[in-house]
Amino acid sequence: MSAEHAPHIPGLELVRPLGSGGYADVYLYEQQSPRMNVAVKVLKREGLTAAIRRQFVDEANTMAQLADHPYIVQVFRSEQTADGGAYLVMKYYPPPNLAVRSRTDRMTVEEVLRTGIQLASAVETAHRAGIIHRDIKPANVLVSQYGQPGLTDFGIAGRGGHAEDVDEDVGVSVPWSPPEVLYGQSNGDSRSDVYSLAATLWHLLVGRSPFEQPGGDNSAYALMPRIRAVPVPPTGRADVPVSLERLLSHAMAKKPDSRPQTALELARGLQAVEQEQRLPRTPVVVLDEEGNTAVAALPAAGRPELDHDRTMVRTPTSVAVPEPPRPARPVEAEDEEDAPTTISGGVLLAVVGVLLVGLVGALVWALGRDEGTPEAQPTASVRTQGGAPTRAIDYPEQPALDARSGSGSVTFTWNYVGVEEGDFFQVRVADSESEVVDAEVTTVKDAARHTVAAADGALVCAQVTVSRKSGLTSPRSAIRCQSAG
Incomplete structure (x- = not known):
């Protein structure tokens, strides 16, 4: 040029x-x-x-x-x-973009997690506006002089996943595109953007796209069959936690229904890895259904162990009770013990008003202490920029699923951050990864484990979701497969 x-x-x-x-x-x-x-x-x-x-x-x-x-x-x-x-x-964002940078710099796990959550915020916002990006890749992520990512190049973005939204001569970026788009089964939807975002994060960790083979044939025609049939390879980095490997593999599942269904679900999974690694929590910045900004709560300062994944929603602003007015004339006394105890009638009314408000608040709090109701569960309050407290929703964390083979069986176990009394689990089990999403749901209570009978050598795949009495559910775990015997 x-x-x-x-x-x-x-x-x-x-x-x-x-x-x-x-x-x-x-x-x-x-x-x-x-x-x-x-x-x-x-x-x-x-x-x-x-x-x-x-x-x-x-x-x-x-x-x-x-x-x-x-x-x-x-x-x-x-x-x-x-x-x-x-x-x-x-x-203007100064060079380099993330594609160039990833070729020369080794990005830390913390930086990739933070970038992933920030980009997922952008993608979720686009999706809520009815816009599918369709071309998420490292080259389309710029970086500001303050280190913040900027998603760009919405050139082939469209509204929805219908083929008529995009002309036939518009191409896609093969290394980061999901199988259903490459093979014409879909023109892209929120789940295809989730795949491309996960492929981008994998690229940032490794320095190349997930199915690229160093020294091999990496043409579009060679990559497409790998993307369709080859399992997502591990990053090969010792510092990448297993939970992140599983999450990226889950988000790049071959079948769209097997992935996190929204960018927000992927962001929560990345936040769970941050918390597991005791890293500062990156907020998710999205718009709620009314067009207001909803932000995932930041960690309690210096107390990461108390932090939970929360997406803030707006509630009525509480009314601050003013301090009682001071007397018009200063109180004259030798010392505090000699100060007169009489006050004016206006001040007395203000004090009584404050006491009544406090008593009513205490009564309401006490009546809400019934531990058998969801409302009794403690929720944190955080303050918006204007200072008004906003209630936060306690979403369960995404569970990490493990599997162990036994004679004639496979036992699945899972763990997650922020366990609460009364949590129960929804488990899907099938003979292959692609069939898990359509499998019948089994409810498991009292223990974070589930044993499946199977013939020795038979493959068993499972996925689990944490549920709460309040009706809230966690993101689905990555699908885990194990042979019996």
Whole structure:
């Protein structure tokens, strides 16, 4: 690419080219007022079709709709030129993107978990707006000068999973795409974005895409059969916990129904790994059904063992009781013991009001102490930026599932953070991983284990969910398979 093809844009001065993609070039400009750097994505003239031009306009509209999210690249404006070209003016993120960085730097597990939760927040927000990204990959994750990721390139995003949403000539990025998209069974939905996000995190841990073979044939035609049939390989890193390996494998399951069904479910699984590793909890930032910001609670300062996975929802703001007014004239006394005990009538009324409010609050609290009701379970309160307390929901953590073979049986056991009295479990068991999601549910109480009778050598697969009396459930565990005998 060359600077000579960069358009003249009023109010912007060209600095230098930044990079080139399939149908667009990206340049660094300096905006004159207010003065700041911006990135400008410009449509290439060669090979330009009506479909690509429409796709470019759709990208601008989609990113603008999601621009308030902290982990989605902001679009400032979009213009179509008189000669049929077009450009986007976006927030500038300095190089490198995560694809370039992962080739040279070894990202820590903590950093990958944090990035995954932040990107899952962005993806969940897009999904709640009815937008499927369809091209999540390391190259489409930029990094701000403050280290925050920015998801970009919504060029082939669409609304829903229907083939008519995208033109036939729009391609996908094979190494990070799920089997159902590569083989034309789906045009993408929330579960395909979950797969691509998990493949991206695997890439960040290893430095290459999950099914790429170093030194082997890694063309699209060689990768596609591996993606469809080969199990997700382990990362091979000793510092990657087993729980994270399982979660990524679960999220890249071959069948869409076997994956976490939402980006939020994947984010909670990543948070559970953070807590297991005693890492600071990364908040999930999404919009609730009413368009308000809902944020997963941050850890209690210095007390990670007390932290639980919570997604905050808005409740009525509590009313703060003002302190009683001070007397109009100062009290004169030799010392505190000699101070007069009489107060004015207005102050007395204020004090009585405060006492009555306190007594009513105590009575309500006492009546709610019946341990047999869900309302009696303690929930934490955290404060929003405005200072108003917001109730938090105690979701059970995603369980980690293990399996042990025995003579004529397989025993599954599981554990999870934040065990509460009365928790019970929903277990699905089948003869293969793909059949687990449709298997009959067995309820298990009193013990975090379940033994399945099977002929020696027979494969048994299972998945478990934690349930509470309140009706809340955990994300489903990764599917675990083991042969009997």
